[in-house]
Amino acid sequence: MCLPRSAAKPLLRRTSITLFLLCAFVMLFAFVVGPTTRSTLSTVSSTTTAIPSSHCLLAGTHHNIAGTHQGSAYKKKWEMLSKNVRGSIPYLFFQDSEKFESKNNTECSLTNMFKLLDAGFFNYTEMLEIIKGVKEFNQPIIKSNRKLVASTNGGLHNPSCLVFNPHWGNDQAQDLRKKLNIPSLFGVQRPKSEEDIAFMTVLELGQLIKTKQITSEELTGIFLKRLKRYNPVLEAVVTYTEELAYKQAKEADELLAKGVYLGTSLFCLLRIWQSSSGGVCSGHGNNLFRNGLRMGPLHGIPYGLKDIIAVPHYKTTWGSRSFKNQVLNIEAWVYKRLKSAGAVLVAKLVTGSLAFDDIWFGGRTRNPWNIEEYSTGSSAGPAACTSAGMVPFAIGSETAGSITYPAARCGVTALRPTFGSVGRTGVMSISESLDKLGPFCRSAVDCTVVLDAIRGKDPDDLSSRNISLDDPFSVDIAKLTVGYLDDAEMEVVHVLRSKGVNMVPFKLNYSVDSVQGIMNFTMDVDMLSHFDEWQRSRQDDNYDAQDQWPVELRRAHMVPAVDYLQAQRARGKLIREVKESFTVDAFVGNATDWEKVCMGNLVGMPVIVVPTGFKMISDPPPLNHTRRRTTITTGIYSPPEHDHIGLALAMAYQSVTNHHKQRPPIDDLEPNDSIPNPPRATIPPRQLPG
Template identity: 40%
Template sequence: RADAEIAAGKYRGPLHGIPYGAKDLLAVKGYPTTWGAAPYKDQFIDKNATVIKRLEEAGAVLVAKLTMGALAWGDVWFGGKTRNPWNLEQGSSGSSAGSASATAAGLVAFAIGTETWGSIVSPSTRCGTTGLRPTYGRVSRNGAMALSWSMDKIGPICRSVEDCALVFNAIYGPDEEDPTLYDLPFNYDASLDIRKLRIGYLKSEFEKDTLNKPFNDAALQQLQKMGVELIPIELPDYPVWDISFILDAEAAAAFDQLTRSNRDDLLVRQIKNAWPNVFRMSRFIPAVEYINANRIRTILINRMTEIFKKVDVYVTPSFGTNLLLTNLTGHPCVVVPNGFKDDGTPVSISFIGNLFGEAETLIVAKRYQDATGFHLKHPEL
């Protein structure tokens, strides 16, 4: 079909004819949408998610629904465990497990994933892919499984930053079916000189003595070698881990019917911190505590606004406080490969942008990726 359209002069753009996969929490009419969970393995939703419709309009070809951790947690689903193509003894991490694994393995040119708290960043790190977690309110969630209405975000997982920009350009923007969206432009200019941008780094995070410290230090050195004058910054000092139950409360509400029906017993993972027990325990979260947690969250967003008066983009190790904090505040993130450990598995580094600042964040990440070339190495299959 794509060949025929292009031959007829109906070229839809750079994604025309490109095969891709979608995380199995996005509705596709005529196909199961299982959410990776046994209670929903025979579920059919009679509509296409907005993201699926927009990619079809751009000419992309959906070739697979991809595995995900059950109800968007981890890499275990009702059919087993999704694997890391760099090390088949290792899970792919999640919950956008199949999206990262399939892209890294070259089974699809790109995939659509989602993130609430690490579900693009974590599997992209494990599988050595490049991921974009857009600003909250950038990409329509119509037709997607809800886990946390105030934290869920949809974005591309690709082999390069440039590909992430192409896919994001096709899927972002207003949708009458999702009232949380903002109508703001995406002005991506790959030729921009990043030395004109103010680029920060989380000083205390880079100083931590972690297993990945040599890779993190090398990232800063590479940016300086590229002529970037790094500006030291720190995150707002608030107890973000103590308000992470916002996600638990919203997830429990989203799957209240599942809990009440006792069909949560069908989920594969039944350990203490797995969804069935989290959903049940979350019923005891006081409304006062949930409201106060969101008041703290509002303060965090305001404090982050102050930080972005000093920088346009900042670089950070991919995990730690930053990952949770920026998912709570809704800031965009681009995660890119940043080298390989002794066992041959990838590590990553992340770039965080201002709200709706995907363009600048992608440009900085692209410059870094072009200079390092880690994304050009692929697993042997």
Template identity: 40%
Template structure:
């Protein structure tokens, strides 16, 4: 089944007879009467208490609502159609942390091609760029090197869904010709990368990691891929994701952690994190809705950036939650993710959720003197798995000159708002529920998408709106709490993870130690909204003072 795309006013519609929601879907229930007893049973789901008379008065309205639902379900609304409502994470009175644009990497160092080319696997972007710029290695040779390495380990790690080899070698040859002609585009020119397979590339399948979409091919390029290729980067693979962006299990199996292949790589940016960790890609693009960059980066010992909501265009990306989805890079170092982010970010006419904001980063920052860095005291005061490593990180930040300031979470029911993701995901993939294609998904447990999507059909629109109103309060409260701080530090897994995916704040997750079993652990640096500049600068100063990101799995399997 090859699904072709049709473009309507900048939106791609997927046309496929298996997913056109004809009248047969709802005809079965169209004539079933809604009665007082039906209303009395349904109110138990919503926690309401109506009298029989009140229920009887509702019957005409409820029947009309259902007729409206039936009419809407007959439309062809594929995943690419966005709602007319756009989430805005900017609180009243917001002031951008950066007042101007500027991007400067750390001072360039001279580098020589290693005698053992296998060492290239763990070189940073700046190191590889130095070799390409000085023509010690060609883009074609570097691209072949990473394709060969991906294929070598993919049998065990299962981190690639589709190799884009023909496309990659063509682009690499173009890069070499441009560089030979003196048209060097910058640090990403000739650098191979991977993209999570929820990002469209017109010449290859975009599977969402899920059986119903295994043969899906869209006739557009995602804006992120376009921008990276315009900067000279070379797409070599579509990396695996847990199906429909949940976990690390996809239709081809379970993506593995290179540090311990008895473990999954976590998700849902499973393949991107695994491939970077194994030295099979210099960087890869992931996405996060509720931890999908933070979690696999932690599991695999990578450095991952989750940008502010609205910083990076989602055009050409699978929608799970229109108000929470974010795209970001996973790489070997903070400076690497800064380089990639600098090429990715910006507004896009094809994505009305993008927001203009300055980005000012100086990779030459050497000290944290003058930085006021918060830390979520309630998290660090409790005992948890990575407490010892995280406590050492706080001490290191003080040694580097930072002033640490304890901060508290807003007294709001953050967990009660996360059903917003369930509601939006259930809308994005309602077609699967209506025609029972959700039964074809690999994961079928109570916590998996099929059950979540089915359950979410009962979330009232009123409660969805009320949760978003509470979210507005949360965004304002957190903005006020962070005033006067440059950034803050938090354990990678805490209330903060859910809260900031709701508020839209950016974060960098990076390795800060080891678990008792020898796998890497992580800490999360959190920024002000659109505060990626200072966030990345501070994270880089810390990372340069440690060596955790320079250690790699031995890959003896």
């Protein structure tokens, strides 16, 4: 750029004055600092690179020096320099106090460190929070996993349990579906009250529809009415799919009018379809025959889906305010299966925000058995709505306790099936190696019916498989040996023993002591990979519960890839040891013990949660004549791909008990009822003990 002549002379004069003042400042610095410091500066300069003039970089230089192979000598010289410079005019020029210097030094150092990890978008408070989490949480897990699986070089032992499947899923896999001997019900009569209808099982409702004592449209209306009545109290529904529900119910009724009941064998259905006229079956019927599926007795039965499962033309919010207006025109695989079975979707039910706990953008879901408690999560809506008779069954999901915790809290029967049993296309993912879909129902029989309808190979989900489901109705439980843990509900043990089961004390042994840490590393890092953009765009600042995913996903940035893989190798070791230790056909134990939740999910083990009783509430103190209760449940665990064993045992237990038939007192709302804040009931923290 050229300057006019009139401006050149004043600029030259100003430049000369500036140079003069700069020289004077340097001379003053030399005089004040003194010969010792000048000597030290000279010594350090001769042995290291030049000290940066930026105070931020200057503060961190001694860390870099100390890290070299001559670190101790350099560190000593640096400390001498710092001692002499501290108190000089230039030092005071840069800093007003030691406190200000310390904070700025730390902030600059942390900022540079996070930039190296391509994570420089965190603010100073968040960086300190992450560092604290790394020290208290990450480091013990890393050390434990390294000790377990990384003491021998070469990778010849303890290989990772993660195996890449190169199969593209285009060919037709062999269908291993086996016909189940689902019991036939006779003489089922329609109750007089809608309340009684709402608490009937899937099989009982199916019999009412089949015998034309009630239509699917009428049944749909009953459950939509209950959803709208109790949702203001329970905060368990995100979206009513009313228009879709009545459309699907009408199709189910029209099919039945033509003699088509989607519980009939495929051969008979084909013959009925060929002989029928008209095209009223363009929805369910075409899907049924196009897919060639033999479905169970869900014809015309209403149900709900956890709102991480996509349904075209309806919001799929994932429970998060960041996505509360999101519409995914994707038809989830599990929704396709249920639609082909003739089931009727009446609502999208609450998931905790991004499938964590029970807090979502619209509130917090409550426990129907005690509305001053929360339901836990993240399958909060499916558990609460099934418990309250707002739907006959619902589909939830679990990565780490999201089926078992809310089922136990709300007192419903629920199944976490073997990993890979149910396809997950169209479902929000936390971790591909952990996520599972499963049913919340009134009974173990209903869980069997629903699982049979939704299981199978999903061509777009490489982890899903055609896992054979042996018939739980044909299991001779007298031939089974079942263990019970120290925390098992003994009533279950006594009942099963009275039914002829060989019940023995049992303990599952394994040497892996970082099970909970492996779960967290796997879940958090995988989750971060799925929501990286969400975090980087700082939408996590608007997350509905700041002490949940935001903290965990920030900490996940500090898990090195090598230690993530070491965790998977440790997971492989856990799987092998659990397999060797599983010397019984099944075992009974606490369904919500965090160690067992982590172990079961890492192994891919199925568990069915079964209500086993109730006790008086103690917190808050019970009201006079209150029917509110705390539910008691247990878990029946079986080896992977042996879901039928757990289901058969649960059926045997429920055949002589009635805990699963009890109804929660959601109508017992008194004028002075209060909702506690903060909540009294939360999921245990995801961290290692001690």
